[in-house]
Amino acid sequence: MRLSWLGVLSLLIIGAVCSTNIIKDEGSDHTIWVRTLENEVTKCHLKSPKEKIIKFAPGNDAASTEKFVIQKGSTTMRCSVTVKNLNEDDEGEWEISFTDAEGIGGFAIFNITVKPLNSPSADPIPDEEDEGIPEITEESEEEAETESENVKVLTLIEQVVKEGYSVDISLNKESFEEDCYVQKPKGELVPIDSELANVTAHKPSKFVSCRITVGPITEDLLGEWKLCGRSVEDDKMRCQPVVIAYNNNNPSANWHSIIEPVFNHPVHFGGQVNPGVMGSGNVLTCHVITPAGEDLVLTSDVTYPHIQRMVHDPWLCSVAISDIDESMLGDWAIYSRFRSQLTSLNEVRLPFNLHLYNPDDPYEQAYNVTSLPETTRVVNIGNTVTVQATSSGEIDDCVYVSPAGKRFNLDNATKSTEVVKLNTSTNPTACHISIGPVDETLLGEWYIIGKFNKNNRYTEIRQPFNIILEDPANPFIEDRERIIENLPRQIVDTRIGATHSFSISQMILYNHESCHLRTPQGLQYILMEGFNVPHVEIINDSKFACGVQIKLLSEDLLGEWALLARSTRTSDAIERRLTFTIRVEETFSLGKPITIRQGNELFLRLPVDTKQFETCKLIGPDGEPVADAELDPIFLTSCGFRVKNVDQRVNGILTIVYGTGITYKGTVEVNVIDTALPVTFESEEWFQGSAIDKIVGPEDIVYCSLWMPLTDNDQQVLVYDGFGPCKIKIDRVTLRHQGLWRVVYAVQGSVLTQVDIFNVEVIEVEPLRVSTNISISSPSVTLTCSVPASYDVTGCKFRDPDGTILVASRNVGEEGFISYDSVIDHESSASSHACSLRFSNPDERYMGLWRCAVDTTQGTYYGFLDVRIPWISDDEYQVTEAVLKATPIYVQGLVGDPITLTCSANTAIRYCYFRSQNGTVYSVGPDMTAENYEYVGNGLDAGECGITIRGLQEPDSGYWTCNVGLAGIYHDLERSASIDVELQDKLLVRHFWNNGEVMVYPIIYDRRPIDYCRFVRFDGLGFTAYNPPEGYYVDRWNDRPCKLVVTRPTILDRRPWVVAVKLQGENGEIVARSPVDLLFIPGGTSFYYGYIAWVMVTMFGLLVMTVGVAMIPKKNRDWTYDRAGRIRDSFRRPRRETPPPAYTEEPVGEKLPQPTETAQTRETPVNNPV
Structure with a gap:
C-alpha cells in the first residue's frame, strides 16, 4: 500500500520523542504504536504504567493476549499493539520501542487518561491559536451532567471553515434504526427533516444512519451543532457535537492545502486497503469521502461500517477500508487538517480509486500494482538482454508478456521458447527474464511482472521494456534529464x-x-x-x-x-562526459620570411591546390583568426587570403590552417616595416684615380639600379642593376663619375620602386710619386718605398725581377726563404707612410728592377727600384734594363667572347696600345673607354697595359702586338711584345656525301655535352634529333650524338643546312650553317656505279702519268720532284701571317749582347743608359 504521508514524514526529525496525551472512555480500546519508517525491525517492546514489559516480534499476532492484541502494522509502523478494555489501572505513561537489525531503534510515549463511564465527556485541549473555536463552558458541562443516562455524547469535532464552505455532519451506521435530530447553535433539537436554512438532510446509506450538510457557511451558521440519533428499539440516543468556526476568526482566511495525485488501488472482494495522509502538526480532523460524496469524520469512538481509523496518532490520519464489496468500488478520498506551531492550519488530501484487480475473478488476491517507467534496451543482433522486477518478501509468481501479447508465468515459461528464460532469485528477491541471442523477431515491447507477498502485503511490480536495434546515426534519447x-x-x-x-x-x-x-x-x-x-x-x-x-x-x-x-x-541521473580531440598536424613552411611595408596589401596562399579549401583559415600571431583577412577569389582552391592595410597586428608568424582529418598548417614569418623609417642616400667624395668598391644607401634594399651622371650626349650610363643593396665597383675614379647619380630602388615589403639621387664629388689629386730608397750594408739590402705623411699606408708589397710577390707586414720576419739554390733571410715592415723590405745574403737573382705597391686610403701607388749588389762580381748581372713581357703570350678564345690581352713592364709607362694582325690599333688607358673594348690593369704607373676586346671573329686570329711608351728615364723609348691570338668557332657544321647518303652533323668546341640539337633544311623544314621525318634518321649511337643521315637525298638536302645546339648548363642555343653546297650528282646514273667508274678512270690516269714520268730525262725529273714537294708542303703548312718585326731603337751608350728571344717571354730588352 502506498501512503501519501510518506513524503511529508521524511521531512521530520527522526528520533525526536514527544509525549502524546490520550483521553479514552473506560472499557474502550486504544492502539499504541511507534514510527519505524522503513527500518527492518527485529524486536518490539511495550512497557505499561505498571512497568510491565511485553516483548513481541513485528506483526506476530500469534503472540496476542486478551488484553494486548498485536497488530500487523504498516510499512512505517511495524510495532503496534492494541490495549483492550481500558480501565483505571491502565492510566499513566505507556512506552513502546523497537530495535532494527543494525541495533538502532526508537520509542514513543503515550499518556492515557481513562474516563469512567457516565462521566462528562472530556474536552479536547484547544491549541493556543484556536481562538476561533469556542470553548466548552462550565454551563455546557452542567447541562451534560443533567442529561439522561440514555444519551451518549460523542467526541467533539472541530470543523475549521471559511465563508462559502459546506460541512458534513454524520452518525455512523449501526445495526439498529435511528430517528435523526439536529440542533443548531443556540437552537433546539428538531427532527432532521425540519425546514432549516442552509441545512440539507440526506438519507441513510451503507455507512451513515444520519447525515446533514450545513452550508454554504455564513456568520450565523458558526457555533456548535449537534446531530443526534435515537434508537427506535430502546430510546437510547447518541449525539455528535460539531463546532464550526472560521480559521482565526477570519471568514476569508485560507490555509495551506496539498492535494496528492490520484492513487489507483487494485482490490478484491473481501480485501482491505489502508490509505493515510500526514501533514505538519497534530491532526485536527481525519476525513474519508466515499464514492457517494459522504464526508465522514473519523474519531476514536466512531466506527463506520468497513471504515475505521487505524492509529490515533496526533500526526497521522490513517484508515482501514475493509471487507470491500462491489458497492465500495469507485473514487474515494482521505484528507486531514493539521495544526502546528510552525505552519498553523494545513490540509493534506489524497484522492484514490478502488477498482478490481481482476474483473474476471473479483475474489482473486489483489496486488498493489507499481508500474515502473518503461526502459529501452538498445542491442545489437546476437546480444542477450536481462531484465528483472525486484521487491521484498516472498515471490508468488513471475510473468512476462512478449511483443506478440502472449503471457507466460513460472508454470509455462519453459514452453514458450528456448531464447527466453524466466527464473527467480532470493537475494535480492526478484523475477528475472533473459532474452537472447536477440534477433529481429524478438524486437518490440515486453513486460516482466513480479508478484510479491510480505506480511500479508501484496505487491505487484510491472516493468515494461522495449528492445530496439542500435542506430548510431539516431541514438536513443532518454525521457529523463541527466x-x-x-x-x-x-x-x-x-x-x-x-x-x-x-x-x-x-x-x-x-x-x-x-x-x-x-x-x-x-x-x-x-x-x-x-x-x-x-x-x-x-x-x-x-x-x-x-x-x-x-x-x-x-x-x-x-x-x-x-x-x-x-x-x-x-536519486539523480548522472552523465559524465569526457571530450577528447585527436589531432594529427603536419606543419610546413610557406616560404622565406615576407617583409612588407605598413599600409600595403598582403597576399598569402598555399603552393598547391587543396580539395579542403572550404576549411581554410588564416591565423594571426596571437593564435586568433586574422580579422581583416579576405578570401582571394583568384586562388580560392589554394587557400588564398588577402589582408588589406597591413599593420603591426600581423607582424609575426601567420599560419594557414586547413583540413578536416589531418590538420595542415602552413607558416610564414611576416615582418611589417614602419613607413616612418626614412631611406636616404648620402653624398659621396671620391679621389680621382682611386678604386671604389662599396655599398651606398641602406643595406636592406632588395633591388637597386645605379645610373652615372649625364654624359656629353645627355645619356646616363647604367652602372649596376641587381638584387640586394646598391653596389658601386669602379676600378679607377675619373671626373666622369662626378655629379648627380640616379638610383632606382625597392625596399623590403614593397612592390613599386622608388627614385632618389645623390651627389658624387671627385677630388682631383696631384700625381703622387713614390719615393724609393735602396740601402746596401753587406750582407743585407733594404728596399724602402714611402709616400707623404698625409697618406696612411694600409698595405704594401714588393715584386722582384722574377715576378715573385713579397708582402710587407708590420715588424714581421721569416727565415728559411728558399730562392733557387740560396737561402735568403728577409724582414719586412709597413709603417703609417712607408714600407720596407730587407733581405740578407742575396744572390744574382735579386739584381734588377723591383716594383713596390703602396696601398693608401687615397689609392694604390707604385714605385720602381734598380737593385745592384756590389759584391756580386759577375758583370753579366751588373746590368739592369726595362723589360716588356706579354702575359700570356698565347691566347685562345671563342668567336664572339671577350678576349683579354695583357703585358707589363718593370717600369712605369706613359701610353699603351695594341695592334691586331690586320693593322687595327686600339689605344687604351685607365681613363679611356670605348664601345667594344676597355683598359684592364692597375694603371700605367704600375707598368701594366691591358685590354679586353669584345666581338672578335675568326679572321682576327693571328699575331697581335702590345706597344708601350716607357716613362721616367726611359721616356724616349717604345717597346712592344707579341701575342699569338687564336679564335675558334663554337660550332661548325659538316655536310658531305657518304656512300650515296648525305651526312650532316655539328662539331662542338671542346666536345661539350649537349641537351638537344635540331636541324633546318634550306626550304625551312625543321625537326629535332628525336622526330626526324621519313627518309631521315639520327645516328645517336655514334660518337657524334647529332649525326643526321639522309638516306635518299634530294637537291634540297644538298643545299646548306642550319644546325642549332643547346649545350648543357647554358642558356639559349648556338647556331651554325654548313658552308657550301655539295657537288651536283647527275640524275639517271647510279651513284655506286659512278663512284666505281671514277675510281677506274683515276687509276688509269695515274698509270699513264707514271709511264710518262719514267720516260722523262733525269734532270727534268729532279725539277719535277722539287716542284711536287713544294706543292705538298704548301698543303701541310698552316697559313699563318709572319709576325711583324719588333720595333727596336738603338740604345744610348754601349750596345750589349741581346738575350735570345724565347717562346716563353718574348721580351724586348732595352740597354740601360749610362
Missing part, C-alpha cells in the same frame, strides 16, 4: 599509426548504468556486446566505468570524440 558532469577536456597531438587510451574512472557513490562513445562523424555507439567500430576496442577494467583504446590507422579517427558514462547517484 545532470551533466563535464570532465577535463583532453587534446592529443599524435601521428598516424599511434595507439591511445581514454577512460572514465569508476566512482564509489555512482551506480553505473551504461557507456556510450560519440565519434567525430556524429555517430553514437553503446559500449556493449557486438560493439564494432573499426580500430576501436573496449577497455574492460574494474577501475574504469568506461574506457576505449583507439589505434589511429585512418583519418576517419581524427577529430572530436566524446566518452559518456551514465549512472545514478542516490
Whole structure:
C-alpha cells in the first residue's frame, strides 16, 4: 500500500520523542504504536504504567493476549499493539520501542487518561491559536451532567471553515434504526427533516444512519451543532457535537492545502486497503469521502461500517477500508487538517480509486500494482538482454508478456521458447527474464511482472521494456534529464599509426548504468556486446566505468570524440562526459620570411591546390583568426587570403590552417616595416684615380639600379642593376663619375620602386710619386718605398725581377726563404707612410728592377727600384734594363667572347696600345673607354697595359702586338711584345656525301655535352634529333650524338643546312650553317656505279702519268720532284701571317749582347743608359 504521508514524514526529525496525551472512555480500546519508517525491525517492546514489559516480534499476532492484541502494522509502523478494555489501572505513561537489525531503534510515549463511564465527556485541549473555536463552558458541562443516562455524547469535532464552505455532519451506521435530530447553535433539537436554512438532510446509506450538510457557511451558521440519533428499539440516543468556526476568526482566511495525485488501488472482494495522509502538526480532523460524496469524520469512538481509523496518532490520519464489496468500488478520498506551531492550519488530501484487480475473478488476491517507467534496451543482433522486477518478501509468481501479447508465468515459461528464460532469485528477491541471442523477431515491447507477498502485503511490480536495434546515426534519447558532469577536456597531438587510451574512472557513490562513445562523424555507439567500430576496442577494467583504446590507422579517427558514462547517484541521473580531440598536424613552411611595408596589401596562399579549401583559415600571431583577412577569389582552391592595410597586428608568424582529418598548417614569418623609417642616400667624395668598391644607401634594399651622371650626349650610363643593396665597383675614379647619380630602388615589403639621387664629388689629386730608397750594408739590402705623411699606408708589397710577390707586414720576419739554390733571410715592415723590405745574403737573382705597391686610403701607388749588389762580381748581372713581357703570350678564345690581352713592364709607362694582325690599333688607358673594348690593369704607373676586346671573329686570329711608351728615364723609348691570338668557332657544321647518303652533323668546341640539337633544311623544314621525318634518321649511337643521315637525298638536302645546339648548363642555343653546297650528282646514273667508274678512270690516269714520268730525262725529273714537294708542303703548312718585326731603337751608350728571344717571354730588352 502506498501512503501519501510518506513524503511529508521524511521531512521530520527522526528520533525526536514527544509525549502524546490520550483521553479514552473506560472499557474502550486504544492502539499504541511507534514510527519505524522503513527500518527492518527485529524486536518490539511495550512497557505499561505498571512497568510491565511485553516483548513481541513485528506483526506476530500469534503472540496476542486478551488484553494486548498485536497488530500487523504498516510499512512505517511495524510495532503496534492494541490495549483492550481500558480501565483505571491502565492510566499513566505507556512506552513502546523497537530495535532494527543494525541495533538502532526508537520509542514513543503515550499518556492515557481513562474516563469512567457516565462521566462528562472530556474536552479536547484547544491549541493556543484556536481562538476561533469556542470553548466548552462550565454551563455546557452542567447541562451534560443533567442529561439522561440514555444519551451518549460523542467526541467533539472541530470543523475549521471559511465563508462559502459546506460541512458534513454524520452518525455512523449501526445495526439498529435511528430517528435523526439536529440542533443548531443556540437552537433546539428538531427532527432532521425540519425546514432549516442552509441545512440539507440526506438519507441513510451503507455507512451513515444520519447525515446533514450545513452550508454554504455564513456568520450565523458558526457555533456548535449537534446531530443526534435515537434508537427506535430502546430510546437510547447518541449525539455528535460539531463546532464550526472560521480559521482565526477570519471568514476569508485560507490555509495551506496539498492535494496528492490520484492513487489507483487494485482490490478484491473481501480485501482491505489502508490509505493515510500526514501533514505538519497534530491532526485536527481525519476525513474519508466515499464514492457517494459522504464526508465522514473519523474519531476514536466512531466506527463506520468497513471504515475505521487505524492509529490515533496526533500526526497521522490513517484508515482501514475493509471487507470491500462491489458497492465500495469507485473514487474515494482521505484528507486531514493539521495544526502546528510552525505552519498553523494545513490540509493534506489524497484522492484514490478502488477498482478490481481482476474483473474476471473479483475474489482473486489483489496486488498493489507499481508500474515502473518503461526502459529501452538498445542491442545489437546476437546480444542477450536481462531484465528483472525486484521487491521484498516472498515471490508468488513471475510473468512476462512478449511483443506478440502472449503471457507466460513460472508454470509455462519453459514452453514458450528456448531464447527466453524466466527464473527467480532470493537475494535480492526478484523475477528475472533473459532474452537472447536477440534477433529481429524478438524486437518490440515486453513486460516482466513480479508478484510479491510480505506480511500479508501484496505487491505487484510491472516493468515494461522495449528492445530496439542500435542506430548510431539516431541514438536513443532518454525521457529523463541527466545532470551533466563535464570532465577535463583532453587534446592529443599524435601521428598516424599511434595507439591511445581514454577512460572514465569508476566512482564509489555512482551506480553505473551504461557507456556510450560519440565519434567525430556524429555517430553514437553503446559500449556493449557486438560493439564494432573499426580500430576501436573496449577497455574492460574494474577501475574504469568506461574506457576505449583507439589505434589511429585512418583519418576517419581524427577529430572530436566524446566518452559518456551514465549512472545514478542516490536519486539523480548522472552523465559524465569526457571530450577528447585527436589531432594529427603536419606543419610546413610557406616560404622565406615576407617583409612588407605598413599600409600595403598582403597576399598569402598555399603552393598547391587543396580539395579542403572550404576549411581554410588564416591565423594571426596571437593564435586568433586574422580579422581583416579576405578570401582571394583568384586562388580560392589554394587557400588564398588577402589582408588589406597591413599593420603591426600581423607582424609575426601567420599560419594557414586547413583540413578536416589531418590538420595542415602552413607558416610564414611576416615582418611589417614602419613607413616612418626614412631611406636616404648620402653624398659621396671620391679621389680621382682611386678604386671604389662599396655599398651606398641602406643595406636592406632588395633591388637597386645605379645610373652615372649625364654624359656629353645627355645619356646616363647604367652602372649596376641587381638584387640586394646598391653596389658601386669602379676600378679607377675619373671626373666622369662626378655629379648627380640616379638610383632606382625597392625596399623590403614593397612592390613599386622608388627614385632618389645623390651627389658624387671627385677630388682631383696631384700625381703622387713614390719615393724609393735602396740601402746596401753587406750582407743585407733594404728596399724602402714611402709616400707623404698625409697618406696612411694600409698595405704594401714588393715584386722582384722574377715576378715573385713579397708582402710587407708590420715588424714581421721569416727565415728559411728558399730562392733557387740560396737561402735568403728577409724582414719586412709597413709603417703609417712607408714600407720596407730587407733581405740578407742575396744572390744574382735579386739584381734588377723591383716594383713596390703602396696601398693608401687615397689609392694604390707604385714605385720602381734598380737593385745592384756590389759584391756580386759577375758583370753579366751588373746590368739592369726595362723589360716588356706579354702575359700570356698565347691566347685562345671563342668567336664572339671577350678576349683579354695583357703585358707589363718593370717600369712605369706613359701610353699603351695594341695592334691586331690586320693593322687595327686600339689605344687604351685607365681613363679611356670605348664601345667594344676597355683598359684592364692597375694603371700605367704600375707598368701594366691591358685590354679586353669584345666581338672578335675568326679572321682576327693571328699575331697581335702590345706597344708601350716607357716613362721616367726611359721616356724616349717604345717597346712592344707579341701575342699569338687564336679564335675558334663554337660550332661548325659538316655536310658531305657518304656512300650515296648525305651526312650532316655539328662539331662542338671542346666536345661539350649537349641537351638537344635540331636541324633546318634550306626550304625551312625543321625537326629535332628525336622526330626526324621519313627518309631521315639520327645516328645517336655514334660518337657524334647529332649525326643526321639522309638516306635518299634530294637537291634540297644538298643545299646548306642550319644546325642549332643547346649545350648543357647554358642558356639559349648556338647556331651554325654548313658552308657550301655539295657537288651536283647527275640524275639517271647510279651513284655506286659512278663512284666505281671514277675510281677506274683515276687509276688509269695515274698509270699513264707514271709511264710518262719514267720516260722523262733525269734532270727534268729532279725539277719535277722539287716542284711536287713544294706543292705538298704548301698543303701541310698552316697559313699563318709572319709576325711583324719588333720595333727596336738603338740604345744610348754601349750596345750589349741581346738575350735570345724565347717562346716563353718574348721580351724586348732595352740597354740601360749610362
